[in-house]
Amino acid sequence: MSLIVRIWIALIGVIAATLGVLSILSILQHDAILSQLIRQRLAVTVEATARPFRSVVDLGLPVSMMRNKLALLERARASDAAISDVVLFNPTGTVVEQSGSGKVERVAQEVIDVQAKDVAGRWGFETDRNLISGTSILGEDGVVVGGILAVYPKSELDARSASVAQQIVVGAIGLFVLFTGIAYLMVRARVDAVGGGLRRLEGTLAAFGGTSTETLAAAGRHKGRVLPEQITLALAKLQEQLDDATEKYRQALQALGSEEVDASAHASTGPRETVLVGVPERAATRSFARRLTPAIAVLTLGSALALGYLVYLSISDSFRPEIARRTQLIGSIATADIQRSVEAGVPVDGLVGAAEYFSHLLTDFPEISYFAVLTDRPVIEVGQAQVSGGADRTVFPILVDGVRIGELVTETNLDYIAAQFRDVVLDLGVVVLVILLFAFELMVVMMSRSVTGPLDRLQHLAELQAAGDFSKRLVATGRNVVERLGNLLSERAERLNVLAAAAVRRSAAGVDRSHAVAPEPGFRLSGCRPALMRFCSLTDVRLPLFLFAMADELPLSFFSLYARAQANPFTSLGVGVVIGLPLAAYLGAALLGAPLARPFGQRIGYRRLFIAAALATFFAKLGLYLAGNIVEVIVCHGVNGLAFALASLACQDYALDMLPKEARSRSISLFRATLFSGVFAATALGGILADRLGQRPVFAVCAILSVVSALLIWRMLPVGGSTPNAEQSSEAEDKLSFNILAPMRSPIFAAVALGSVIPLAIVDHVFISYLLALQMDALGASISEIARVMMFFFLALILGGYAEGRLPAKLAAPTPLLTACSIIAGLSLLIAGLFPSTWSTAAASIGAGFALGLAGGPQTALVMDAAEGPLAHLGTSAVLGTIRVIERGGAITGLLVIGSMTDTAGYSGAVGTIGMTALAGAGLFVILRLAGSEAAISGRSG
Incomplete structure (x- = not known):
């Protein structure tokens, strides 16, 4: 597989992840806002229905004393054919009257709980099958004396969601095809810019195809050719190291004897030693990164913004009819109230209190900016009409015996509509930003696996062999020219060590084979099998750390609210203190866990420590999802704090211990940037998920992310091996x-x-x-x-x-x-x-x-x-x-x-x-x- 194809496949993965996650989050966001809009429309009906009952309560009577209560509920239900039930209930939850066919004696306990938490008097929530919108009826002392709720099946919401989801998915697929094609062209153009260097490596590989002295001599003559101008300095340096390694290999062959030896037959069958090697970024990898990063950024950002624009158009088309229905409903309710007064014999010009009535409507329903009652002239005007036009004006006739005697005029509030769509744009912007942060971390990992990692490994091995060290080799791969060159250098190391072992067997008895055998000063061989190098870099932990930080901080925006809603057995403590106890437990556990991270990591390995901490986080988040009281929340959040300290410090200590000293400062800076990026993304995303899924399901998402991060660590971090080349921190001895x-x-x-x-x-x-x-x-x-x-x-x-x-x-x-x-x-x-x-x-x-x-x-x-x-x-x-x-x-x-x-x-x-x-x-x-x-x-x- 060519290098261009591998880079292209990596980019395909990044684009697919970007568009896929953005599509899912956009659909969830659409459903959350549409659910809110429908419940707000129901609130218009519920609020209008509650007004007569409030008048009865103001007289000191209970809501059950309203004579025509069933007719009022039926009228509210008839205002929208989709409403399945309108219910009047008392403070204990006992149903006083309802308009639906399915009679129940009590409302669900969830209704009472939501009503008790809402201080404004209006509330709503969503169940698996219905949308609920309600309002509280308060007495003179502000105590709840009853409530009215409307039940709206989710069939309309589900239908619109399916339609929007289809549009978004189709758009995402089209953009995926478009941007993958653009990606191939851009990658090919960027890689062809250094194509001379890659072709030179291909030529080197072809020259290395044999092992005879003549082939090696040809490779040596290849060194003297003039490099084309388009070859970057980094690849030229790599080429020089490969040529120097070839020269050293030829010298070693001459010293040991170049007779044909079956390496597989004579190699030691004992276990191969594994060494962990930490290497900083090389000039060659930085050269590729600088050339490819702009293209990757353009593709990722372009695909995200393009899909974001399509999402905005789809969501706008879905929301506008709903907002229009709300304004139409408000006008219809106001017209019906005026119509009843006129039919009772009150002339339009003599509507007492109409201005105050419309003022209350403007306060309660900000989507309307202007009410007017007109005959041959304006009789009542409340609010501000749009001078420049542009607002949707709706006219409702006022009839007496079928004769039109006037009309009610309403205008939509353009500022309110703009605010609704501004929230949509803000939420979509947040989602796009989160996706870009995730895509960046994913890009870093995939580029490391596809391009920069193989180049770093090849250059490190070439440096060793150019210095005469043939005691180590790479893991065999061979999917492109870079990896095939690594395989060839590794095979050279195997061959020289077999020849060295054969030389030892021919020498006098008693030679200690555990020591390196050198054909001449300046060469290093293992004397048995070359050690297998496992390379370590910060890239090994970046994506898992990012996802783990997200798993930890997704609930941050609502955690205090979640803790406040839990049952509280500590009745002697203030509510504010009880809400803070889970966070205190988190901080205390993290403080206790911090000194333990390094000893545990050195004893059991950073890989096992992170996995153990991630699994502890999984059970802690699962416990928070299932928690029924504040005690369970405190315990689970404390475990979460301990696990976060151990996992994050395991990643930090891995970077400190596995990488060379000169790379530590930059690695820690990148480590902190990755950690804060995860926290930043989680904080932004957690609120959107909570608004759509509810608070508890967010903890389930956290649990899933913690398991995913553990799987990535298990897959990406090396296992075993001797102490890496990095120096241990002197602080560990304090x-x-x-x-x-x-x-x-x-x-x-x-x-x-x-x-x-x-x-x-x-x-x-x-x-x-x-x-x-x-x-x-x-x-x-x-x-x-x-x-x-x-x-x-x-x-x-x-x-x-x-x-x-x-x-x-x-x-x-x-x-x-x-x-x-x-x-x-x-x-x-x-x-x-x-x-x-x-x-x-x-x-x-x-x-x-x-x-x-x-x-x-x-x-x-x-x-x-x-x-x-x-x-x-x-x-x-x-x-x-x-x-x-x-x-x-x-x-x-x-x-x-x-x-x-x-x-x-x-x-x-x-x-x-x-x-x-x-x-x-x-x-x-x-x-x-x-x-x-x-x-x-x-x-x-x-």
Whole structure:
């Protein structure tokens, strides 16, 4: 299989995954929004039906005293032929009256639960078969005295969903065919740009086809040919190494004797040693990556955007009739009310209270911007008519004895319609962004497996043999010229080791065969079978880490709401504290698991450790899916925190231990970027899934993702082998200290820990992970809106970290920068607490994220200054371990304290308190830094 075809197949996989996942998520998103729109239309009918019952309640009578209650319910049911039932029930759930044929004595318990949680009086939900929309009837004291609900079968929703799904799938298939064809042309053009280098490798392989001295001499003469201009420097370097390896092989043959030997017959039958080799990216692989990455980005982004546009058109066509039906229904209800008054003898000009009635309609139903009652002139006008036109105007006749005496005019609210489609575009944008992040990680893996990995392995083996080391070989593959060259070099190593073994057998008895046999100085042979090299890279863990981070963080946008809804046996504790207990358990378990990750990884292997942690996450997420009370949620979330710490640190330690020292810094940067990308994608996607599937099924999705990540680790990480070439971290030899107060003797450490780390940890873990969802839910935001705000937090966090590394020296000084970070975070949260709204909360999230991103670098710099300076006697691991304990301990303490405040100060007050804590931390940090500086000056003066 040619290299072009392999790259093309890899791209086909990326495009197929991009279009497939985007199609599924788009269909789910369409169904979620359409379900909401239908329930909102039902709410129009339910709200109109509830008005007469509220009038009876205002007189101090129960809802059952309404004489014509059945007629009112029947009229509501007749307003839409698809409505199967309209039910009036009392606060205990007992049915007072219903219009449907199937009589029941009580409504489902789910109705009572949903009604009890809704403070606005309007509520709705979806079951397997029906859409339910209801409204509560409240007494003068605000207590629920009854409710009305409408039942709407999901057949219409399912039919529209099937139609939209068909359009999306057909569009996805067409785009897949189109973009795979474009991909082949683009790959061929990009690879042909270095085609001379590949043809040179093909020529080298042809020259290597024999093993005689004449063939080897021909290969040696091939070295002197002039390289064509189009061959990149990277491939030219690889060619030189292959030629040098050939020269060394010829010299070894001459030294050992070039007689024909059957390698398979004389090779040792004992077990072959396996060695793990970590290699950084080579010039050749970077050359291919630079040439192919733009094409891959264009194909992935282009296919995603093209399908996104088709999805938007399909969803728009599906939504517009529904919105039109809603406005038509509102106008029909208003016209019917006016018609009854006119038929009762009230003249159109004398409709008392009509303006107030229409004003209430405009407030209750924002999809209408204008009501007017007209005869030969405007009698009543409420709202603002569109001057420039463009709004859909609907006219409803007002009749008396069949004679038209006037008309009711309505206009749709264009801003409301635009807002509905803006939400669609935002959600689709989020989905496309998530898909692109996933596609990027998938692309990295597939390119590594198809192109960069084989090139790296070939170049490493060529370097070894060019230096005279024939003691190792590659795994046999042979699917393209690069891999066939690797096979040929491996066969050379096998042949030379067989010849060396034969030479040993001919030598005097007593020779120790366990030592390397060298035909002359500068050569290295194993003396038996060449060791099999298994290559390690960060690519081995990138995609599993990305998916595992998604599995961990998908519920973040609604987890506090999920915990609040659980049965609470801790009746003596405040609700705010109980909601925070699962997160406290998560943080505490992660803190305990962090020091165990490295010892366990070195003992059982990072591969087994990750798989064990992923399976623990599977059972934890499954437990959260099945949880029936807050105790089960606390236990399962604690296991989840322990598993996440072990799995993420297993991936990090794998990168540290398996890769060369010079590649560590870049690998850790890529590791963090991958981790944050997974968290970012999960936060954005989790809210959309929860809005469509419900909260519990999201935990099932998390469980599936954790198993998928475990399977990828099992497939991609090497098994066994001797210690890799990477040097072990010296920090592994440090002993952890459990004396938390010992590092506090350093003024630098104390200032950072107390003035920056703890306050910003409270901002991160308490405001973002705990309070943000509760605050926005109280402001009326949906889960998908909460998810978008959290997404902006992580985006600001990433941008803040990026900006921190590019600040000029004057602005990057750790002390003023950390002070500024705490002030930015504190002011953002304080403003959100004083002026609570969706926009202020979103701004606080962005400000906090940017501040936390900026603070990461200076915090680490100051802690490391303390660890390498006044705290050097404790060891770096002890200092870093202490700061982690302080960070998590401060977050847990802050979580419990702030949680207890929410019951009295409310969510806005708690947000403001966190802001003041960050500002106080900034002041404390400055004071301690100044005190430390003065103490240092006094010490030097003394």
